[in-house]
Amino acid sequence: xxxxxxxxTYPSTTFSASVREGSMGSGLDFASSxxxxxxSGGVVEHYRPRVSYYMREQAxxxxxxxxxPMKPHRLTLTNHLVLNYGLxxxxxxxxxxxxxxxxxxxxxxxxxxxxxxxxxxxxxxxxRTCFSEFNIxxxxxxxxxxxxxxxxxxxxxxxxxxxxxxxxxxxxxxxxGGLHHAKKYEPSGFCYVNDIVLAILQLLRYYPRVxxxxxxxxxxxxxxxxxYTTDRVMTCSFHKYNGDFFPGTGAIDEMGSGLGKFFAxxxxxxxxxxxxxxxxxxxxxxxxxxxxxxPGAIVLQCGADSLGLDRLGVFNLSIxxxxxxxxxxxxxxxxxxxxxxxxxxxRNVARCWTYETGIVCGTELPPDLPxxxxxDFFAPDFSLHPQxxxxxxxxxxxxxxxxxxxxxxxxxxYLKGAPSVQMQEAPPDIQGFLEDQEGHDKDxxxxxxxxxxxxxxxxxxxxxxxxESDHDxxxxxxxxxxxxxxxxx
Ligand SMILES: [Zn+2]
Numbered sequence: 001x002x003x004x005x006x007x008x009t010y011p012s013t014t015f016s017a018s019v020r021e022g023s024m025g026s027g028l029d030f031a032s033s034x035x036x037x038x039x040s041g042g043v044v045e046h047y048r049p050r051v052s053y054y055m056r057e058q059a060x061x062x063x064x065x066x067x068x069p070m071k072p073h074r075l076t077l078t079n080h081l082v083l084n085y086g087l088x089x090x091x092x093x094x095x096x097x098x099x100x101x102x103x104x105x106x107x108x109x110x111x112x113x114x115x116x117x118x119x120x121x122x123x124x125x126x127x128r129t130c131f132s133e134f135n136i137x138x139x140x141x142x143x144x145x146x147x148x149x150x151x152x153x154x155x156x157x158x159x160x161x162x163x164x165x166x167x168x169x170x171x172x173x174x175x176x177g178g179l180h181h182a183k184k185y186e187p188s189g190f191c192y193v194n195d196i197v198l199a200i201l202q203l204l205r206y207y208p209r210v211x212x213x214x215x216x217x218x219x220x221x222x223x224x225x226x227x228y229t230t231d232r233v234m235t236c237s238f239h240k241y242n243g244d245f246f247p248g249t250g251a252i253d254e255m256g257s258g259l260g261k262f263f264a265x266x267x268x269x270x271x272x273x274x275x276x277x278x279x280x281x282x283x284x285x286x287x288x289x290x291x292x293x294x295p296g297a298i299v300l301q302c303g304a305d306s307l308g309l310d311r312l313g314v315f316n317l318s319i320x321x322x323x324x325x326x327x328x329x330x331x332x333x334x335x336x337x338x339x340x341x342x343x344x345x346x347r348n349v350a351r352c353w354t355y356e357t358g359i360v361c362g363t364e365l366p367p368d369l370p371x372x373x374x375x376d377f378f379a380p381d382f383s384l385h386p387q388x389x390x391x392x393x394x395x396x397x398x399x400x401x402x403x404x405x406x407x408x409x410x411x412x413x414y415l416k417g418a419p420s421v422q423m424q425e426a427p428p429d430i431q432g433f434l435e436d437q438e439g440h441d442k443d444x445x446x447x448x449x450x451x452x453x454x455x456x457x458x459x460x461x462x463x464x465x466x467x468e469s470d471h472d473x474x475x476x477x478x479x480x481x482x483x484x485x486x487x488x489x
């Protein structure tokens with residue numbers, strides 16, 4: 001874990017400064033054309049997965065700062081739409097526990113964790129000397145409750161992974177997670193703790209091979225870097241790439257190294273990609289990946305900044321096309337974590353993740369949004385599928401996309417023939433996992449015990465009960481909630 005690759009340099013360009021290019025172009029009404037898309041082999045017909053959904057109300061109350069594009073409030077909007085569409089009837093809804101420091105240490109360096117734990121807006125002036133060491137600045141500011149926020153979204157991803165391992169869910173959804181840029185030693189691109197790496201490390205205790213798929217507009221660099229030299233995790237990222245767009249990595253020739261050679265797949269795209277090109281490319285690549293790699297579990301990062309009209313994005317995707325990627329991966333019937341990520345036009349992030357929650361549940365949502373206390377965000381159309389395409393010219397020519405596809409399929413053929421790659425079932429470390437669990441149970445670590453107690457108390461509560469018992473839950477939460485009670489609402 002935490003292997004650093006040496007051959008990639010990180011340009012100084014910042015996330016917030018990523019610039020849009022191009023002008024208005026033509027868009028496609030993709031939602032109406034979906035039925036014509038064909039699905040590929042390896043799919044499970046009439047799949048009825050058990051779905052777990054992770055939400056914690058406080059997660060939506062954190063603030064990176066007034067001008068900062070990352071708005072955790074998008075999580076509140078999403079949860080309200082999900083609940084008012086009645087999707088909780090199709091899922092087990094959990095209020096997950098926070099990750100412990102020990103769990104976060106499975107990937108992150110101790111001195112970095114120590115810094116995250118200690119720094120606050122009140123003491124940051126005294127700690128300013130550490131800021132350059134830990135990449136603190138405009139993209140990754142110090143904000144009130146930052147460490148608690150990290151523990152909440154990471155705890156949910158870890159719980160989601162364990163849920164899949166236990167076999168009591170087939171799909172686990174955590175829209176709070178997906179912070180794919182965080183590095184072992186530092187934050188990056190609005191991400192402080194890499195919940196995805198932590199979740200994959202859990203999955204690797206049981207599954208011989210884990211596939212990571214990333215449809216955020218930014219390269220999934222933190223996850224790729226963590227697993228760059230292993231053949232047990234394949235990372236596959238679809239993103240804008242021109243060498244300058246944040247984070248500056250994700251070229252097609254970043255393929256992994258050592259044992260991991262060919263196990264990193266990068267699909268670099270240009271501005272303005274439209275629904276049809278994107279989904280066609282996605283399905284072609286993922287079909288080949290699934291056939292070749294045969295993962296035991298999938299982690300699908302659904303960053304919604306690849307939608308058209310995103311505040312930081314430059315693609316033309318509709319919510320229907322974004323969701324089609326989720327639908328396509330679901331049909332393989334492989335245990336899957338579905339997590340969030342970027343997404344900066346928050347009214348559309350909430351629509352997108354709600355639509356995708358419906359997809360994993362296998363239910364069709366009416367296009368008119370249900371009324372919520374946040375109605376004003378969705379005016380004037382109040383629709384699940386607003387028109388998002390057409391702002392940016394599509395710079396991905398057919399020839400470019402064909403060449404890209406050919407290169408990736410060739411890489412997968414190499415992988416198939418590579419002598420180091422044996423697709424036999426690696427003995428899963430389930431015994432180690434169980435022993436570890438037992439060890440945790442006996443652990444006298446107070447945080448851990450408190451969190452587990454909270455967790456047991458909140459598990460399998462129907463969402464109506466969740467809200468009714470919200471006050472009690474807050475009281476039980478003790479210290480951590482006292483800390484976050486000063487949070488702006
Ligand atoms: Zn992003």
